[in-house]
Amino acid sequence: MPSVFASVPIAATLRTQLASCGLRTAEAIKNLSAEQLSHQLQISYEEASELLQAVQAASTPKPRSALDSLSQQLQQSNISFSSNALDSLFGGAGIPTAKVIEICGCPGTGKTQIALQLSANVICNPEGDQPCRSIYIDTEGSFMAARLRDMLPTVSDLSTQDDNSPLDNLYYYRVCNHLELLALVKSLDQQLEDHNNVRLVVIDSIAFLMRMNLEDAGLRARLLTTIGQTLLRLARAHRLTVLLLNHINSKMASDDFLPALGDSWGHIVPNRLLLYEDKGRRYARLYKSSNLPDKTVPFRITSQGVRDTIPDQGHDQSLKRNYFTDDENSLPDVYEE
Amino acid sequence: MDWATISRLDVRPRIHSALQQSTYESLGQILQAPSLELQKRLKLSSLEVSELETAVCEVIYNVRSRRQTAAELQNLQRFLSTGDPACDALLSGGIPTRGITEIVGESSSGKTQLLLQLCCIAQLPTNKGGLGGGVAFLHTEGKFPIPRLTQLLTRYKDDFPPQFDPSAHVHYVNLVDTETLYHIVFYQLPIIIERQQIKLVIIDSIAALYRGEHFDQDTKGRLSQRKELCDISVQLRTLSEQYGIPIVCSNQVSDALLDNEATSILDAYEQWLPTVETDISDIELEPFVASLSKVPTLGFLWSNSINVRIRLARGHRTEELMKARRLMCVEFAPHAGKGCVEFEIYDLGLRAVSSTSETSDDVPSL
Numbered sequence A: 001m002p003s004v005f006a007s008v009p010i011a012a013t014l015r016t017q018l019a020s021c022g023l024r025t026a027e028a029i030k031n032l033s034a035e036q037l038s039h040q041l042q043i044s045y046e047e048a049s050e051l052l053q054a055v056q057a058a059s060t061p062k063p064r065s066a067l068d069s070l071s072q073q074l075q076q077s078n079i080s081f082s083s084n085a086l087d088s089l090f091g092g093a094g095i096p097t098a099k100v101i102e103i104c105g106c107p108g109t110g111k112t113q114i115a116l117q118l119s120a121n122v123i124c125n126p127e128g129d130q131p132c133r134s135i136y137i138d139t140e141g142s143f144m145a146a147r148l149r150d151m152l153p154t155v156s157d158l159s160t161q162d163d164n165s166p167l168d169n170l171y172y173y174r175v176c177n178h179l180e181l182l183a184l185v186k187s188l189d190q191q192l193e194d195h196n197n198v199r200l201v202v203i204d205s206i207a208f209l210m211r212m213n214l215e216d217a218g219l220r221a222r223l224l225t226t227i228g229q230t231l232l233r234l235a236r237a238h239r240l241t242v243l244l245l246n247h248i249n250s251k252m253a254s255d256d257f258l259p260a261l262g263d264s265w266g267h268i269v270p271n272r273l274l275l276y277e278d279k280g281r282r283y284a285r286l287y288k289s290s291n292l293p294d295k296t297v298p299f300r301i302t303s304q305g306v307r308d309t310i311p312d313q314g315h316d317q318s319l320k321r322n323y324f325t326d327d328e329n330s331l332p333d334v335y336e337e
Numbered sequence B: 001m002d003w004a005t006i007s008r009l010d011v012r013p014r015i016h017s018a019l020q021q022s023t024y025e026s027l028g029q030i031l032q033a034p035s036l037e038l039q040k041r042l043k044l045s046s047l048e049v050s051e052l053e054t055a056v057c058e059v060i061y062n063v064r065s066r067r068q069t070a071a072e073l074q075n076l077q078r079f080l081s082t083g084d085p086a087c088d089a090l091l092s093g094g095i096p097t098r099g100i101t102e103i104v105g106e107s108s109s110g111k112t113q114l115l116l117q118l119c120c121i122a123q124l125p126t127n128k129g130g131l132g133g134g135v136a137f138l139h140t141e142g143k144f145p146i147p148r149l150t151q152l153l154t155r156y157k158d159d160f161p162p163q164f165d166p167s168a169h170v171h172y173v174n175l176v177d178t179e180t181l182y183h184i185v186f187y188q189l190p191i192i193i194e195r196q197q198i199k200l201v202i203i204d205s206i207a208a209l210y211r212g213e214h215f216d217q218d219t220k221g222r223l224s225q226r227k228e229l230c231d232i233s234v235q236l237r238t239l240s241e242q243y244g245i246p247i248v249c250s251n252q253v254s255d256a257l258l259d260n261e262a263t264s265i266l267d268a269y270e271q272w273l274p275t276v277e278t279d280i281s282d283i284e285l286e287p288f289v290a291s292l293s294k295v296p297t298l299g300f301l302w303s304n305s306i307n308v309r310i311r312l313a314r315g316h317r318t319e320e321l322m323k324a325r326r327l328m329c330v331e332f333a334p335h336a337g338k339g340c341v342e343f344e345i346y347d348l349g350l351r352a353v354s355s356t357s358e359t360s361d362d363v364p365s366l
Helices: A012-020 A026-030 A034-041 A045-059 A066-075 A084-089 A111-124 A145-151 A156-160 A178-194 A217-238 A262-268 A314-321 B013-021 B027-032 B035-042 B046-060 B070-074 B085-090 B111-121 B146-159 B178-195 B206-212 B219-243 B261-276 B286-292 B299-303 B357-362
Strands: A100-105 A133-138 A170-174 A198-204 A241-246 A248-251 A257-259 A271-278 A281-288 A295-302 A305-307 B100-105 B134-139 B170-174 B198-204 B247-251 B308-314 B326-332 B339-346 B349-352
Touching (some): A012 A034, A026 A045, A084 A281, A100 A257, A111 A133, A133 A178, A145 B070, A170 B070, A217 A241, A248 B299, A257 A271, B100 B111, B100 B219, B111 B134, B111 B146, B111 B247, B178 B206, B178 B219, B206 B247, B261 B286, B261 B326, B261 B339
Parallel strands (some): A133 A170, B100 B247, B100 B308
Antiparallel strands (some): A295 A305
């Protein structure tokens, strides 16, 4: 979608001047007085106040009725997990736009796989004739392009394009330390204005660079808040979904997981999804959400990506019987709490 | 701050001079500082501070030059072969050249044997599954097994040019404490990787030092040790990314202390049964379950720091078959699903055993 700043009617020369002063967003200009602006840009006071008014008019949110926002929400296309069970966690059609979601889980529970599947579904579903883009910020080096390619849903009208073109719509950034991560998140605003139609931003993972290696707990909390707030703002302003992957720090008892990064981070993320494995099967539990019930669903990961479990698990059960004489009741496919 | 750093910032002269007089020592400090603090300490307007922040972000992370698309990355992905087609198939191609791969298992489950085999294969040209470069081997468990390495290299002698001595390209160091490990990983490893054309870094094992030291330390000491482990994992991943080389670490296991033995074995059954006994591989889990029930050391902190975990398990000896049975399992990997292969160690290394006629059809024998 076009940015606020791009839609403000400003002369091209003035825009270049603004950019040379580091003023690339409406946000930055709004905070200034007309005097400061006229001094900085060496333009008359009248011109500066006109500019300010135009920027303010364009960026002030107009009051909207609940009906308007509801109808807008219904128009937005959701991002599907490629699994009906996982989609049902978010109301049936996958992740709605403009959500910030954290996925946490032990290593090997499928965090990266779900992130790849969601990315694949974004880049394969263009909106009209506009291709949708996805940004993948990798802090761990676990991104595998070939795995992403395997997960691409087969689209029938691919004949006009060559096979690679969906992959061109995923922008990948590798960050190696917490400063790079902070700098990248702070420059995302500019990125999102340069490339329209970014629908998904993934950080895989938020925890790895923000662990014990940052000794100063106060600094770590502040950086996390900065990153969290920036992402929440971007999600709202650009109507994109932000997916944050997080680690599990310790497993106190068999069903008590503790996500990394502590409580202050827990307050920032509005939606949390926990992935875990039990008896060799994978489960996802939505355990924090502002508007959806706590629910647990099973899923599986195949060579083509994230999928629903097959209802018939008879094969596994018969194998188990060899080892466990007291026949355990199999888990129901979906159980709600 | 020194002029060389300041001059990299694309800002107006007034901001340059304000930085020169300030007490800030690095660009990182400026990036982390809140805008209001910058305004106060540098005596700049909010406009100038936002200009400065944009410029600092650009120097620390240049978004345009660091951006890659998935289509570009697809051509860069490479794998290091394990030397056995069935094991490579298990790993969907082999050990990925980015990130840290952990090989964990009981003592005598074959960890070091696999690592030594990787030492040989890494030096092969890329069309033979290798990476065409030397190996840096950080060895922490006793004496480096040179005779065994020499023996393994004979298997590949025809693949190397006549004058090429592969053992000359395995650079090893014996480590005795965590301080030396830290120093080598941070200061010497980057230099040796560059100078000696290192294409594979092996640490055998990461656990021995961190497990063995500081039994009686207080909370503060343990915390600093955990921080060190975090730092090492960040540094290893950075090196892997920078030079495009795989990092392979071995790790030990400990008995599951939380539950009693019977429970942990039952858990291992439930966890591994769907992986081991599938339609494709019909390996009996029973001999290996005691070995698989053990827990990798160093906890969640380390588990969260690795990309791939390969589990080696050793079956208990049976009366009629004196030879130990061994199992290689993929516990997690971003590119490969769970699975396992039974393998054996023979005089020239490590190879998969086809337990049923079904698997021997799929896997061409060596």
